[in-house]
Amino acid sequence: MGRFIVKDSFYERAKKEGYRARSAYKLMEIQKRFHAIKAGHKVLDLGAAPGGWLQVISQQIGGKGIVVGIDITPVAPLNQDNVVTMTADIRTISTDELLAQAAAPAFDVVTCDIAPNLSGIRDVDEARIGELYESVLRIVKEGLKPSGVFILKSFFGPEFKPRINELRSLFSSVTVYKPDASRGVSSEVYLVSMGKKQTTV
Numbered sequence: 001m002g003r004f005i006v007k008d009s010f011y012e013r014a015k016k017e018g019y020r021a022r023s024a025y026k027l028m029e030i031q032k033r034f035h036a037i038k039a040g041h042k043v044l045d046l047g048a049a050p051g052g053w054l055q056v057i058s059q060q061i062g063g064k065g066i067v068v069g070i071d072i073t074p075v076a077p078l079n080q081d082n083v084v085t086m087t088a089d090i091r092t093i094s095t096d097e098l099l100a101q102a103a104a105p106a107f108d109v110v111t112c113d114i115a116p117n118l119s120g121i122r123d124v125d126e127a128r129i130g131e132l133y134e135s136v137l138r139i140v141k142e143g144l145k146p147s148g149v150f151i152l153k154s155f156f157g158p159e160f161k162p163r164i165n166e167l168r169s170l171f172s173s174v175t176v177y178k179p180d181a182s183r184g185v186s187s188e189v190y191l192v193s194m195g196k197k198q199t200t201v
Helices: 002-017 024-034 052-061 095-102 122-143 160-170
Strands: 042-046 066-071 083-087 107-112 144-155 171-177 188-196
Touching (some): 024 144, 024 171, 024 188, 042 052, 042 122, 052 066, 052 083, 066 095, 083 095, 095 107, 095 122, 144 160, 160 171, 160 188
Parallel strands (some): 042 066, 066 083, 107 144
Antiparallel strands (some): 144 188, 171 188
């Protein structure tokens, strides 16, 4: 029963404090632990709808930073000068288009809280997750600056270890982290990859 109390408390807290999703508290916990997002940063948020992570990032980067949020589902306007949203498919959009929105040569941080629509058919779902992962990684390789940080939601499965190994070849450190705000019954974790290596540019 305790797990459900935790879930409800974050849901109710999000409503009370004006966040669009309880997932905002997951990013707050990640930020408190890793201090990845700093004032003035240029940040890309992949799979941004409904906008809970954009709200947190906007607060962290301040007026001199900018966060670009992209999702295939439109994000309702946040009315913050440091937030830009795009309705597009990350599988087909070019990294140059994303960078143009930030008016920056590269992003300091890329975040991704995408949860693909699952069919319940294992092979189909694994293929769908794999396609999204490859699209996200392409953007990270092309658009994240050397020494940059990549925060990715992931799930335990047959591809979990290979993906961690791949990220470890691209970043100085990769930490598996499960925020308290994640539902206890969920297999989701976050991979916090810090220090993008020069050779991946």
